[in-house]
Amino acid sequence: MTDQWFFEIGDGNTYGPYTLEKLQKWAAAGNLMPTHRVRNVDSTEWVIAAYVPGLELTTVAAVPEQGTPEQSSPGSLGKLVRGLGRKPKPRAGEKAGSAPAEPPDIVAMCDELLTIAFTRNASDLHIDPEENVTLIQIRVDGELETIRKLPRNLHNAVVSRYKVLSNMDIAERRLPQDGSFVYAFEEQKKKISIRAACLPTTHGERLTLRLLALETEQLTLNRLGMSKRNFDMFVKFASQNQGMILMTGPTGSGKSTTLYAALRHRLANYPGRIITVEDPVEFDIVGVAQSEVDGADKVQFTTVLRNILRSDPDVIMIGEIRDFESADIAIKAALTGHLVFSSLHTNSAAGVITRLTDMGIQPFQVAATLRLGVAQRLVKRLCSECRKPRNITAVEAAALGSPHIEGSIIYDPGKCARCNERGYRGRVGIFEMLPIDEELCRRIVAGCDEVEIADYMRDHSIPRLRDDAVDKLLAGATTLAEVHEVLNW
Numbered sequence: 442m443t444d445q446w447f448f449e450i451g452d453g454n455t456y457g458p459y460t461l462e463k464l465q466k467w468a469a470a471g472n473l474m475p476t477h478r479v480r481n482v483d484s485t486e487w488v489i490a491a492y493v494p495g496l497e498l499t500t501v502a503a504v505p506e507q508g509t510p511e512q513s514s515p516g517s518l519g520k521l522v523r524g525l526g527r528k529p530k531p532r533a534g535e536k537a538g539s540a541p542a543e544p545p546d547i548v549a550m551c552d553e554l555l556t557i558a559f560t561r562n563a564s565d566l567h568i569d570p571e572e573n574v575t576l577i578q579i580r581v582d583g584e585l586e587t588i589r590k591l592p593r594n595l596h597n598a599v600v601s602r603y604k605v606l607s608n609m610d611i612a613e614r615r616l617p618q619d620g621s622f623v624y625a626f627e628e629q630k631k632k633i634s635i636r637a638a639c640l641p642t643t644h645g646e647r648l649t650l651r652l653l654a655l656e657t658e659q660l661t662l663n664r665l666g667m668s669k670r671n672f673d674m675f676v677k678f679a680s681q682n683q684g685m686i687l688m689t690g691p692t693g694s695g696k697s698t699t700l701y702a703a704l705r706h707r708l709a710n711y712p713g714r715i716i717t718v719e720d721p722v723e724f725d726i727v728g729v730a731q732s733e734v735d736g737a738d739k740v741q742f743t744t745v746l747r748n749i750l751r752s753d754p755d756v757i758m759i760g761e762i763r764d765f766e767s768a769d770i771a772i773k774a775a776l777t778g779h780l781v782f783s784s785l786h787t788n789s790a791a792g793v794i795t796r797l798t799d800m801g802i803q804p805f806q807v808a809a810t811l812r813l814g815v816a817q818r819l820v821k822r823l824c825s826e827c828r829k830p831r832n833i834t835a836v837e838a839a840a841l842g843s844p845h846i847e848g849s850i851i852y853d854p855g856k857c858a859r860c861n862e863r864g865y866r867g868r869v870g871i872f873e874m875l876p877i878d879e880e881l882c883r884r885i886v887a888g889c890d891e892v893e894i895a896d897y898m899r900d901h902s903i904p905r906l907r908d909d910a911v912d913k914l915l916a917g918a919t920t921l922a923e924v925h926e927v928l929n930w
């Protein structure tokens with residue numbers, strides 16, 4: 442048999458002929474997958490790469506262990522994307538010529554996409570198959586943006602590359618899969634964790650890569666945008682040895698970021714074991730034992746929680762309290778000398794109390810354990826380089842429920858290079874914090890409802906979400922439109 446081989450990766454092109462040695466190199470670089478097909482020049486029969494003698498190690502070579510330099514190397518950024526995606530036409534021309542076409546450098550292209558997502562501070566990278574193209578989108582500050590449209594025939598190769606990195610089964614294309622990997626951005630000297638989720642759709646597999654802990658060092662309490670009052674209060678309760686701190690807010694309100702920042706605060710300032718139960722783990726924190734459970738699997742979730750209590754932690758973070766069982770375990774943990782952080786679904790800090798009793802927790806148990814309820818939202822942060830000052834009108838002030846701020850300076854978004862012409866850079870949290878003092882404890886035990894708690898907050902001048910949002914508007918941190926969006930939730 443002649444040592445000359447063709448191969449195809451499913452993009453409609455045939456590559457080669459190459460020597461087996463060259464194929465092995467491609468495989469080692471991750472560009473030739475075990476499921477790709479190869480054909481010897483002497484034969485008309487295509488064979489799965491992994492079945493060809495000399496390439497049977499393709500599987501091993503193409504699936505490097507997590508964290509090896511091979512997997513993490515982004516290669517030379519300048520030479521990335523040979524042709525495909527950016528310059529498909531020259532390649533088509535090459536193919537027409539007599540020289541064998543070079544296969545697209547899928548590895549380099551995938552590295553480049555990750556680098557773009559990282560440098561733009563994106564939270565997610567989406568590989569979305571449509572009928573004729575594959576959309577590559579990133580999510581920046583909560584908004585989706587298309588960064589590339591790839592020819593459809595590259596879709597499977599790109600998805601396969603990320604599936605290999607994530608330790609997913611690349612031969613399985615009909616079932617949803619999850620995975621993760623650590624990626625090193627060498628130029629920026631940063632390593633970040635990436636969680637991958639793959640979902641089959643009618644047009645092919647949809648892949649979402651979530652860039653975790655974009656900058657874990659930024660996950661500190663003083664960067665979240667808390668006012669002095671809220672910051673001092675949060676730190677005070679997060680520094681105690683027992684009790685329960687519950688966050689609330691809709692999905693994407695930044696509550697898990699705050700929880701992680703709280704854990705990092707504990708880690709930096711207090712000795713003790715910290716354990717988390719999450720669905721899914723969103724940030725990796727060195728020094729914290731994080732366990733991931735499937736929240737939909739109630740039995741598993743409860744079992745893991747119980748086991749964790751037996752392993753003697755000092756601080757426990759439960760991703761979300763969603764039913765009586767998880768609430769009950771959180772309460773028991775808080776009653777037995779643990780500090781418990783968690784979140785639940787409700788609208789306001791006051792709602793935390795009633796949500797727990799609605800789940801079946803006794804009011805006296807809530808009063809005995811809950812120390813702080815925190816509601817959070819996120820608004821886009823104005824770019825301070827190009828924001829444009831103006832006076833708030835009487836109508837606008839009245840619409841906010843704050844007629845007395847008429848004439849105060851607020852800011853509209855501008856456009857400049859610093860913010861990519863978007864007018865905004867990053868986001869800032871809006872908070873409402875309700876500390877549970879003795880008086881409130883008595884009212885909780887007496888079975889007070891949410892209206893009564895709201896009255897209590899007003900009587901004690903506890904700032905609501907609205908107040909914090911207006912403060913941030915007047916401080917020039919965000920815009921009127923963003924504030925309205927928050928208040929409409």
Ligand SMILES: [Zn+2]
Pocket residue numbers: 824825826827828855856857858859860861862863864865
């Ligand atoms: Zn700007």
